[in-house]
Amino acid sequence: MVSCSQTGVEIGISRVELVSASAPMLPFEIEDAARSEAEVDASELTERPLPRIGQELRLNNRWVDLRVPANQVPNHYLCVCSLCLHALDELLASAPLSHIG
Secondary structure (H helix, E strand, C coil): CCCCCCCCCCCCCCCCCCCCCCCCCCCCCHHHHHCCHHHHHHHCCCCCCCCCCCHHHHHHCHHHHCCCHHHCCCHHHHHHHHHHHHHHHHHHHHCCHHHCC
């Protein structure tokens, strides 16, 4: 067997069944987690203080916290990593390992 991939196949869905529904509310709002400590501190004495999102809540709900813009890896960083890996791959493919080093 050379490969297990299939081409030219379509799958038709005839029924969808919900097994377990999630809660309709997130543990915290992304915009609340994106605020700085200075903003939260400044709102303490106002009529509607902003919620403080603690580290324990963030870590217990990491799947939400990763969506905060400050926690996302910038695209240019990913591009640089990809270019470095590609260059290293080409270097290793072009030179025998006995000549490197």
